Amino acid sequence: MNDAPDTTNEAALVKAEIFRLVERYAHLAHAPKPFNPASSPVPVNGKVYGAAEMVSLVDSALEFWLTTGRFNDEFEARLAQVTGGRYVLTTNSGSSANLLAISALTSHLLENPLAPGDEVITCATGFPTTINPILQNNLVPVFVDVQFPTYNIQAELIEAAITPRTRAIALAHTLGNPFDLGAVMAVAAKHNLKVMEDCCDALGATYNGTKVGNFGDIATLSFYPAHHITTGEGGAVFMRDSLLKRATESIRDWGRDCYCAPGFDNTCKKRFGWQLGGLPFGYDHKFTYSHLGYNLKMTDMQAAIGVAQLDRLEGFIAARKHNFAALQQGLARFAEHLILPEATPNADPSWFGFPLTVRPAAPFSRDALVAHLHKARIATRYLFGGNLIHQPYMAGRNFRVSGATPNADLVMTNSFWVGVYPALGAEHIAYMLESFESFFRAL
Numbered sequence: 001m002n003d004a005p006d007t008t009n010e011a012a013l014v015k016a017e018i019f020r021l022v023e024r025y026a027h028l029a030h031a032p033k034p035f036n037p038a039s040s041p042v043p044v045n046g047k048v049y050g051a052a053e054m055v056s057l058v059d060s061a062l063e064f065w066l067t068t069g070r071f072n073d074e075f076e077a078r079l080a081q082v083t084g085g086r087y088v089l090t091t092n093s094g095s096s097a098n099l100l101a102i103s104a105l106t107s108h109l110l111e112n113p114l115a116p117g118d119e120v121i122t123c124a125t126g127f128p129t130t131i132n133p134i135l136q137n138n139l140v141p142v143f144v145d146v147q148f149p150t151y152n153i154q155a156e157l158i159e160a161a162i163t164p165r166t167r168a169i170a171l172a173h174t175l176g177n178p179f180d181l182g183a184v185m186a187v188a189a190k191h192n193l194k195v196m197e198d199c200c201d202a203l204g205a206t207y208n209g210t211k212v213g214n215f216g217d218i219a220t221l222s223f224y225p226a227h228h229i230t231t232g233e234g235g236a237v238f239m240r241d242s243l244l245k246r247a248t249e250s251i252r253d254w255g256r257d258c259y260c261a262p263g264f265d266n267t268c269k270k271r272f273g274w275q276l277g278g279l280p281f282g283y284d285h286k287f288t289y290s291h292l293g294y295n296l297k298m299t300d301m302q303a304a305i306g307v308a309q310l311d312r313l314e315g316f317i318a319a320r321k322h323n324f325a326a327l328q329q330g331l332a333r334f335a336e337h338l339i340l341p342e343a344t345p346n347a348d349p350s351w352f353g354f355p356l357t358v359r360p361a362a363p364f365s366r367d368a369l370v371a372h373l374h375k376a377r378i379a380t381r382y383l384f385g386g387n388l389i390h391q392p393y394m395a396g397r398n399f400r401v402s403g404a405t406p407n408a409d410l411v412m413t414n415s416f417w418v419g420v421y422p423a424l425g426a427e428h429i430a431y432m433l434e435s436f437e438s439f440f441r442a443l
Ligand SMILES: Cc1ncc(COP(=O)(O)O)c(C=O)c1O
Pocket: 093, 094, 095, 096, 098, 127, 129, 130, 172, 198, 200, 201, 222, 223, 224, 226, 234, 235
């Protein structure tokens, strides 16, 4: 007989009180500040959150499961609905998601996995960790030039980049604008290439009405605060193929052959009944490793934030599209000097930012315009790493460039982007447009 007093009810009451206080605290300490044109910054991106996220985070903290658990189960299930992915596996960052996606394509579980020395076609401009997993897996990135004004790969140049070693295409949907999936998937089908879609900046974007990430073999998301939804650090991989799912999960979880969730045993019902590798029969499946693995799992605290963020996703996407359209309309009259962004044909982007390129013939430099905006506290970003082949870490690496990359060089010297994220309202956009206007007036 257990004499310990039952504290369940009291604990539930304390928890409710804590949630009430967290909500109050969120309203007092984390409420968005009103815009003041004389002093407010205009960031490119940032986390947009409130009491719901903080309560959910505290809920998971009080539960103290800590590692991947019930919040993560819910987050993965809801991400599957949101992305259309059959399988969704969370991870600790978008960079890890890309590492897992490319590593999974090398798995022995696949019929024809990528092997060291195989070539993977990618775009010369972008974020480094879209392409780093190619190098990390001893594959060879092959860079193809970018296109204006979509900032995606020039799809018609892909065919010329293909050699007998070409096995895959790995591309990001730049700043939320889908790359030309029609052309890329056609060339992939023709040459039997795997396709990895980096959707880290493009949650909610569609092509021909289908959500990005559902065209290629495997796709990724990031939940870093700059992205459409945040979990602090975080990411996810999604796919249709069950073998790719198994490979991704194994590589994420130490490389283990076992697929029990944390805290559970014997899901396969033969934990001590396997014969694998050179191990003796019955060696504990929980400690049997069939891939060269990592530990890249997401914690339940991160997932708890993600679950609450998903409730806001539709509104976030709509706000990003709205801000993009307002900037596009307002900046159209400067098109003589600025290349304005355009959606890829047949695509409905879920914009991450508003990219601009100062035309080479313009009577001012990108850096002068950016400095003017910074003086007005309007943040800008270059297009990530610019032409990645010129980044210091690429020196001496095993990569190939197909043709010349003049557009990527122009992106490096003349392009930048400003924010469209949901915390920016009509006042911010009007202020941004006024600041552009004052720059052009003074020319
Ligand atoms: C296109 C793209 N891929 C991958 C990443 C990496 O994501 P994370 O910062 O979560 O590692 C980023 C980062 O912002 C990105 O923009």
